[in-house]
Amino acid sequence: MFVITPQDPETYRRQTRRSTLVIALVFMVLAMLLSSAAVALFGQPGGDNLLWNAAGVFSALLISAALLRTVFWTQPWMASAVYGWRLKRSLMRVTNVMHQVTAGVAAGDPAALKLLRFYHLGLIQMHQLDANSSAQGQMLGEVERHLALLAEQGIDPQQERLDARWLEAVKAHQPR
16 A cells, blocks of 8 residues: 655655666666676677677666665665655556546545545645646646545545555446
8 A cells, every 4th residue: 555645855856866876877887897797708809799798788787676676675765766656656556547437436436536536646746746847737627626526525635545445446336
């Protein structure tokens, strides 16, 4: 379950830039080392060693991905990037069933209403974190209409957590 938590946009952007730089540097160092090692071990002096260079880069990519998921993911300096990834992943889960969500909202399904509110709150935060104020302004009317609908139904507008039961209910067209 994902929960939207307050994030300072400037701190978020600074930390994600730093973590991206660290991962890119790790990848570049690994790529240079592994490519050089592959050419030194298997290559031919003065020959075409493109295959060995590519193998080194590909190996560096695999090792970097493994390091990211097993070692770096839990580090404090990666917290903002992990949060952003989880936020975007949660929004994508809702986007994947958006046609069912909108049908459920039209039918007054509480699970769909809550899911759409979570989606709006997540999008608003994502736009703030990414400094995308124009996209946020475009959805203002839709958000206001949905807030009015939530008020009519007596549903709390603070839907900061993504409840998997809402997704399942919307997928199954079963009101909850």
